Amino acid sequence: MDHRTLKEEARTAIDAVSPELLELSRRIQSTPEIAYQEVQAAGWIADLLDKYGFQVTRGPGGVDTAFIATLRGKGPGPTVAVIAEYDALPGVGHGCGHNLIAAGAVGAALGLRELMPRLDGVLKVFGTPAEESTSDPGGKIRLLESGVFEGVDACIMFHPWTATQLVEGDLAVTALDISFEGQAAHAAADPWKGANALDGVLLTYMNVNALRQHVKSDVRIHGIVTHGGDAANVIPDKASARFAVRSLDKNYLQEVVSRVEDCARGAALATKTQVTVKKLLTLENTLSNHVLRDVVKANLEAEGIDFEEELFLPGSTDFGNLSQQVPAFWFMLKTHRTGLTWHSQDVAEEAVSEEAHAATIAGAKVLALSCLDLFLQPGLLTRARQEFDRRAGVS
Ligand SMILES: [Zn+2]
The missing domain is CATH 3.30.70.360 (Alpha-Beta Plaits)
Incomplete structure (x- = not known):
């Protein structure tokens, strides 16, 4: 099984489904649903993964607008997950561009769909609602409490932004x-x-x-x-x-x-x-797993995406809580114009631009190729876990 051939297959598969991914992105963007009301978005994403043969659990852990989509490989092995967000902001719709996170995560999963029967392990997509919630705990926190992330070896995600940057920490x-x-x-x-x-x-x-x-x-x-x-x-x-x-x-x-x-x-x-x-x-602050970061970094380079290292984000996300319990990494992907004010109407409008969509397809490839590396080289996951055990909960 040639690693490079498999990667090329994943890229081709993502290109083949890109019209459906972009249609999904547009539907979510034009029907903004705020925290824990993402009934349609969660349904559309889950339906698409279901259609392509993923086993879908809707409303896991009592979180109605969450879902877990699972695809098993040919034998036992690691569980690697991509994370989807899809909630909007009150008043400004998709002013954080989460429609693109959803499309990217689905794209990564569909890119690996035909490869999984040749790989050992389990691929999961976690649909995590309510990232933007400022009063109730976000979806990832409630899902963590319900235990659905147990047994997951790595989680990765990208987030739209005005630059591509590797997140080293946040608040x-x-x-x-x-x-x-x-x-x-x-x-x-x-x-x-x-x-x-x-x-x-x-x-x-x-x-x-x-x-x-x-x-x-x-x-x-x-x-x-x-x-x-x-x-x-x-x-x-x-x-x-x-x-x-x-x-x-x-x-x-x-x-x-x-x-x-x-x-x-x-x-x-x-x-x-x-x-x-x-x-x-x-x-909680994001604990950036450096083993996973280096895997993503190599794939950003392979896809010809320019990036900056070590972003300390002056904001907060429930991905931080996830990263304190599971080896995890997320990065910012340039989908929007430089200098744009975030959480704004402009961001919502540009969240379906040609540039944003092209970047999302490229981001989906980076996620898929990174998952593939982890399936093919499980030693990476052992190292990611060792680093996690050393750093989690330590100041
Ligand atoms: Zn966001």
């Missing part, structure tokens, strides 16, 4: 809702009977500002007041804020989050109010 984030409950009173007649919940919020904000001097430089803390009272002449008995705390490292992040909770507790003590801190979600 872990915890989002918090902080609510104060005090005592209402007439603000002029008998304010001494009141306990001001708004003061609790404001002092939390001030305490957090004082904390900033004492945290590492990669930390970002940003927040808003979500409720500050109802009338100027009433001491507010309820007030609340939402904060997000970020760091390059998930362990250090938790130290800072606990300091922010202390800021709120101190504010409650000072104002004689009760505080409740609710952690909404935590996205």
Whole structure:
């Protein structure tokens, strides 16, 4: 079995299905569905994989708009997975271009479809909804909790962007809702009977500002007041804020989050109010698996795609959580104009451009060829696992 011939077969297979991939991309882009409402997108992607002989599980782990498509090889071997995302952003449709991630992942899977009967192992496509969710845990987090990634040896994905860049890290984030409950009173007649919940919020904000001097430089803390009272002449008995705390490292992040909770507790003590801190979600930083990265890198080079190394993304994704539990790698793929503002209407419009679609087909080939390398050289997966075991959970 000649490795180069197999690669050429995968490329040809992807070219052959490219009209269907681009049609899928256009359908998803023109029917944007936000977090956990991706009923049509998940259905279309799963239907296409089903049509080509993948065994499809819809709604795995109780996540309705998720799916897992599986294709077994000729014998036992590693499980290699490509990841699909397909959710849109509220208000701006596919302003993150996830329609292209879906098309690319399906393309990679279909590129390997006719090769699998000659390979040992299992190929999977995970359909992971709600990556953009800012209040509920994203799809990958819920799927991880349900255990469906157990036994997976490697996960890879590309994400559309204004440049092709290898992701080395990003920011872990915890989002918090902080609510104060005090005592209402007439603000002029008998304010001494009141306990001001708004003061609790404001002092939390001030305490957090004082904390900033004492945290590492990669930390970002940003927040808003979500409720500050109802009338100027009433001491507010309820007030609340939402904060997000970020760091390059998930362990250090938790130290800072606990300091922010202390800021709120101190504010409650000072104002004689009760505080409740609710952690909404935590996205962990991406642990970029360097063995998988080098495989992808070689295939980017082979496909003639220029790229930059070592991107530290000033954002957060639930792919980070996945990468902390399974050896994983994702990269940014240039699908959009340089300099474009991300998460915008412009990104949504360009997410079906000829350039974006050509890049997606090329990206699908890079994913397929990388999976093929992993199936043909399982030693790579052993090394990826060793690196993962050494680095996971370690600062
Ligand atoms: Zn995105």
